[in-house]
Amino acid sequence: xDRAAFLAELDACRExxxxxxxxxxxxxxxxxxxxxxxLRYCVEAGGKRLRPVLLCKVAGAxxxxxxxxxxxxxxxxxxxxxxxxxxxxxxxxxxxxxxxPACHRxxxxxxxxxxxxxxxxxxxxxLATEYPDPPGLAGLLxxxxxxxxxxxxxxxxxxxxxAVNGQVASAAELAxxxxxxxxxxxxxxxxxxxxxxxxxxxxxxxxxxVGHELGAAFQAIDDVLDATASAEETGKTAGQDxxxxxxxxxxxxxxxxxxxxxxxxxxxARRQLDLLLxxxxxxxxxxxxxxxxxx
Amino acid sequence: xDRAAFLAELDACRExxxxxxxxxxxxxxxxxxxxxxxLRYCVEAGGKRLRPVLLCKVAGAxxxxxxxxxxxxxxxxxxxxxxxxxxxxxxxxxxxxxxxPACHRxxxxxxxxxxxxxxxxxxxxxLATEYPDPPGLAGLLxxxxxxxxxxxxxxxxxxxxxAVNGQVASAAELAxxxxxxxxxxxxxxxxxxxxxxxxxxxxxxxxxxVGHELGAAFQAIDDVLDATASAEETGKTAGQDxxxxxxxxxxxxxxxxxxxxxxxxxxxARRQLDLLLxxxxxxxxxxxxxxxxxx
Numbered sequence: 001x002d003r004a005a006f007l008a009e010l011d012a013c014r015e016x017x018x019x020x021x022x023x024x025x026x027x028x029x030x031x032x033x034x035x036x037x038x039l040r041y042c043v044e045a046g047g048k049r050l051r052p053v054l055l056c057k058v059a060g061a062x063x064x065x066x067x068x069x070x071x072x073x074x075x076x077x078x079x080x081x082x083x084x085x086x087x088x089x090x091x092x093x094x095x096x097x098x099x100x101p102a103c104h105r106x107x108x109x110x111x112x113x114x115x116x117x118x119x120x121x122x123x124x125x126x127l128a129t130e131y132p133d134p135p136g137l138a139g140l141l142x143x144x145x146x147x148x149x150x151x152x153x154x155x156x157x158x159x160x161x162x163a164v165n166g167q168v169a170s171a172a173e174l175a176x177x178x179x180x181x182x183x184x185x186x187x188x189x190x191x192x193x194x195x196x197x198x199x200x201x202x203x204x205x206x207x208x209x210v211g212h213e214l215g216a217a218f219q220a221i222d223d224v225l226d227a228t229a230s231a232e233e234t235g236k237t238a239g240q241d242x243x244x245x246x247x248x249x250x251x252x253x254x255x256x257x258x259x260x261x262x263x264x265x266x267x268x269a270r271r272q273l274d275l276l277l278x279x280x281x282x283x284x285x286x287x288x289x290x291x292x293x294x295x
Numbered sequence: 296x297d298r299a300a301f302l303a304e305l306d307a308c309r310e311x312x313x314x315x316x317x318x319x320x321x322x323x324x325x326x327x328x329x330x331x332x333x334l335r336y337c338v339e340a341g342g343k344r345l346r347p348v349l350l351c352k353v354a355g356a357x358x359x360x361x362x363x364x365x366x367x368x369x370x371x372x373x374x375x376x377x378x379x380x381x382x383x384x385x386x387x388x389x390x391x392x393x394x395x396p397a398c399h400r401x402x403x404x405x406x407x408x409x410x411x412x413x414x415x416x417x418x419x420x421x422l423a424t425e426y427p428d429p430p431g432l433a434g435l436l437x438x439x440x441x442x443x444x445x446x447x448x449x450x451x452x453x454x455x456x457x458a459v460n461g462q463v464a465s466a467a468e469l470a471x472x473x474x475x476x477x478x479x480x481x482x483x484x485x486x487x488x489x490x491x492x493x494x495x496x497x498x499x500x501x502x503x504x505v506g507h508e509l510g511a512a513f514q515a516i517d518d519v520l521d522a523t524a525s526a527e528e529t530g531k532t533a534g535q536d537x538x539x540x541x542x543x544x545x546x547x548x549x550x551x552x553x554x555x556x557x558x559x560x561x562x563x564a565r566r567q568l569d570l571l572l573x574x575x576x577x578x579x580x581x582x583x584x585x586x587x588x589x590x
């Protein structure tokens with residue numbers, strides 16, 4: 001698959017995910033209107049939709065016969081919730097997200113807390129209501145996503161990140177944070193794609209590994225971009241992580257070593273992918289695309 | 296069943312729920328330790344555990360053969376999350392909860408936000424992982440709880456409550472808030488008890504009605520107690536709702552009318568219960584107990 005064909009397929013999948021999100025979210029004029037408008041504001045802010053696309057494409061490559069789009073919308077709701085809560089004044093205190101005011105700036109802090117809570121809850125409601133068949137599927141999907149989002153993974157990573165803030169984190173600490181804050185949700189996406197296709201537990205575990213490697217590569221590239229790209233390219237203030245004394249891979253080991261790290265993890269993901277899926281063209285092209293992205 | 300036998304059974308069930316909560320929560324010394332200590336602080340703060348007891352007793356009265364305790368622990372995690380987030384400075388700004396510092400006072404605001412997020416997530420993780428059999432059960436339980444907790448119900452009720460704060464709410468507004476903030480979770484508990492016993496959709500709906508009536512009675516009594524009881528009895532500052540210009544049933548219609556309202560809803564719940572369950576002794580005694588409680 002060449003880059004142009006990949007980009008066309010990526011766009012098509014992203015649009016399908018966004019249409020599904022619009023279908024799943026309550027209308028902005030449904031009471032309570034401020035809350036529902038805030039939900040749509042947070043979710044419709046754009047973003048690359050890489051996690052839901054990844055889920056859909058793993059499901060498709062493995063021949064899933066159930067529709068992956070509701071599950072893809074669920075993981076995007078969960079991702080959006082984590083961004084809304086991370087941006088809060090008591091957390092990272094970020095005023096901008098994707099080039100627009102963060103939710104607590106566009107609305108208010110209480111609405112942002114509640115919008116995050118509602119998006120997190122909606123993620124599980126979608127999984128539980130949209131996958132009644134085959135029986136047991138909904139439970140597996142909820143278990144996968146809830147485990148990845150819980151206090152040992154996603155939420156735990158944010159807690160660890162806040163705990164080291166203002167201090168210099170060790171490489172081990174930073175790896176533990178990134179695995180939880182980024183890797184866990186990427187792993188849930190690849191595993192949920194496999195679950196939708198009926199994969200057995202050992203295959204699910206292999207797909208989690210692919211997701212973790214992808215997440216590690218993604219995070220390394222994100223840190224490089226934050227340190228080097230202009231505000232226009234990233235939609236946030238350039239060098240913001242450095243200004244806030246945030247612990248990043250670039251702060252710890254420099255731009256070049258972080259780029260090499262991204263390369264290493266993409267290669268690991270590709271190696272796993274070759275074992276799991278001899279003809280996963282889109283996913284292999286996605287690895288290259290992720291490694292080369294500039295925003 | 297006389298009151299003494301009821302109280303003994305209530306205590307036994309409450310203790311079983313608390314043991315299950317201790318089993319489900321990560322250890323306080325598991326990393327990230329601050330977060331996990333905060334989770335236990337919030338959940339182990341006591342409280343009457345009425346919601347999980349209700350779930351267990353409905354399941355038991357209907358002859359459920361699966362263990363209701365994990366589901367009971369899940370609803371208590373969800374209830375605890377809603378209290379932790381409601382107490383935050385940006386929300387109700389309450390420093391005390393059950394006679395102890397609120398989570399954001401005992402820890403900090405970021406930890407309280409994350410502890411709430413983690414408890415909400417854990418509720419769904421418990422349901423999805425503890426009920427693999429019969430296949431489909433986990434999905435029904437998650438759907439019931441997520442719907443009750445979402446932006447149209449629990450979270451929506453909190454948003455509506457904040458929206459009318461500082462103004463005088465109408466009776467219709469207050470009813471809409473109470474149905475969502477209190478009724479929805481009581482209804483989810485009775486419905487989940489029925490789901491555990493394999494109830495068909497029409498029965499689940501009848502059990503939701505019982506829960507809604509119970510929730511309405513509970514809220515009316517809570518408002519009366521807040522207006523009349525001493526701080527020692529309620530574990531919070533007496534008359535706190537009035538001081539903060541909170542909209543309550545007592546503020547709207549006075550103590551006596553609110554007491555009559557509680558009586559009306561308990562009678563409605565009893566009437567439904569008589570139709571559904573000719574020999575639900577514990578549940579009938581629980582209605583009387585709820586109506587007469589003083590804290």
